[in-house]
Amino acid sequence: MNFPDLFDAFASRILPPHLTDAAVLRLRHEACAEDMAPGDRLQLKDSEPHFVFIGSGAAKVSAYVSHEREQILAFHFAGDVIHIPARDRYNFSVTALNATEVLVMRTASFHEATPECCALLRYASDETVRALGRSREAAIVLGRKSAQERVAFFLLDMWERVPREDADSAIDLPMSRGEIAESLGLTIETVSRQFGEFKDMGLIETRGRSHLRVLDSEGLLRCTGQLAVAA
Amino acid sequence: MNFPDLFDAFASRILPPHLTDAAVLRLRHEACAEDMAPGDRLQLKDSEPHFVFIGSGAAKVSAYVSHEREQILAFHFAGDVIHIPARDRYNFSVTALNATEVLVMRTASFHEATPECCALLRYASDETVRALGRSREAAIVLGRKSAQERVAFFLLDMWERVPREDADSAIDLPMSRGEIAESLGLTIETVSRQFGEFKDMGLIETRGRSHLRVLDSEGLLRCTGQLAVAA
DNA sequence: CGGAATCTTGACCCTAATCAACGCGGGTGG
DNA sequence: CCACCCGCGTTGATTAGGGTCAAGATTCCG
Numbered sequence: 001m002n003f004p005d006l007f008d009a010f011a012s013r014i015l016p017p018h019l020t021d022a023a024v025l026r027l028r029h030e031a032c033a034e035d036m037a038p039g040d041r042l043q044l045k046d047s048e049p050h051f052v053f054i055g056s057g058a059a060k061v062s063a064y065v066s067h068e069r070e071q072i073l074a075f076h077f078a079g080d081v082i083h084i085p086a087r088d089r090y091n092f093s094v095t096a097l098n099a100t101e102v103l104v105m106r107t108a109s110f111h112e113a114t115p116e117c118c119a120l121l122r123y124a125s126d127e128t129v130r131a132l133g134r135s136r137e138a139a140i141v142l143g144r145k146s147a148q149e150r151v152a153f154f155l156l157d158m159w160e161r162v163p164r165e166d167a168d169s170a171i172d173l174p175m176s177r178g179e180i181a182e183s184l185g186l187t188i189e190t191v192s193r194q195f196g197e198f199k200d201m202g203l204i205e206t207r208g209r210s211h212l213r214v215l216d217s218e219g220l221l222r223c224t225g226q227l228a229v230a231a
Numbered sequence: 232m233n234f235p236d237l238f239d240a241f242a243s244r245i246l247p248p249h250l251t252d253a254a255v256l257r258l259r260h261e262a263c264a265e266d267m268a269p270g271d272r273l274q275l276k277d278s279e280p281h282f283v284f285i286g287s288g289a290a291k292v293s294a295y296v297s298h299e300r301e302q303i304l305a306f307h308f309a310g311d312v313i314h315i316p317a318r319d320r321y322n323f324s325v326t327a328l329n330a331t332e333v334l335v336m337r338t339a340s341f342h343e344a345t346p347e348c349c350a351l352l353r354y355a356s357d358e359t360v361r362a363l364g365r366s367r368e369a370a371i372v373l374g375r376k377s378a379q380e381r382v383a384f385f386l387l388d389m390w391e392r393v394p395r396e397d398a399d400s401a402i403d404l405p406m407s408r409g410e411i412a413e414s415l416g417l418t419i420e421t422v423s424r425q426f427g428e429f430k431d432m433g434l435i436e437t438r439g440r441s442h443l444r445v446l447d448s449e450g451l452l453r454c455t456g457q458l459a460v461a462a
Numbered sequence: 463c464g465g466a467a468t469c470t471t472g473a474c475c476c477t478a479a480t481c482a483a484c485g486c487g488g489g490t491g492g
Numbered sequence: 493c494c495a496c497c498c499g500c501g502t503t504g505a506t507t508a509g510g511g512t513c514a515a516g517a518t519t520c521c522g
Contacts, residue, residue, distance in 0.1 A: 073367055121356060176469090192470055407500070417479090418479055420480085420501090
């Protein structure tokens, strides 16, 4: 995908309709496409917050607490928009898991929208609210105790978010067990053991390193302890 | 504090300068003051996101995963602004820890700002970014392992955020050990033991249930494991 | 086909949860 | 003003979940 296609994908799938052409053009002018290979880390001016749109592929967002202490905050897939804050206490980074195409924009590009049109700013604000929701959900998952609950949650999350051909087909997890562990606040061995347990329980099926099929999402849901009594 | 004073405190301490009078008046018209006693839960229309400004007192923000499973996401004090999302997967609530005065506003009040002035929307967006930062920080703390690190982090956080007369004076923790435990993903006994350990190490001093003085914040900082090698 | 990285499995240990008893503090009523 | 009482906090003993260490087994790659 080249820049025009990538930007068009972003504009049509993500941006709200009814933007003035001027606003879209302005944004297009500021946006910057980037092709990433697995393991590549996105270089951002860390004095400024950014939005990153993932056109294809997958990426992880991590925070570096100290020199070599990484905490994975989230995984993202094609179609997602990620909010990366300016560096303050922590250093955030986006790392590709696959071959990945991204569109990088300064959040300021959204703020500087022409005064007669707040729509872009409004979009940016909403996007941040969504990021906040995801982050709080992550905090809830990490705050809850059992390893089993965390892994079950992770599997269901991936099962619904990793793009795939059709609803029955298995998915390819683009991240390693180590990365899963880091994102859940567990160790790689514990993750592996939980995978094994879910296999024994007949809830999932794996093949090779990354092939995954959820056989009983109801059962997994029960393992997350989230029997949320929706109002 | 009555409504006018509360709103004025919010407008002068929080809102950006250079707002048009019309925008401020409009907001003032939408805002709603509330007096809360310890333990009171704020009733919000949960179909809509809100901002809550704390004029005085202290409050906790928690998410209810299921019926009686609470996870405390954050504590807030006088002068803080809290973003409460609309209910989706979880039900969020604000509960007073002290006698607390709050100002409740729908976030929509900020979006509906007159078109010629995006400043309010801009403010709302920035506030959400700050909330996102805090939430990610919480996720990092919960994701890291040791109980000691978490409690040290909590103590330093409170030490700098709980309002007090002067820099040397002790603070009164408005929350119970149980609430501390819940916010850190620990048990009440573990929190108590860590407090004891820090006392033995001469890092803190406590009196009664809630009196706290940090004697060696450098030492505590070392216990958090956050020797962030700032660039 | 070989080698290296990743994943799985096992044994052991340690941290923090659990269970339980006790003590302190703050509030109430006599 | 004192005595009592209940809730909260502290402390101790035990246990279990998951971390750590170590040894194989896969898988993926050249």
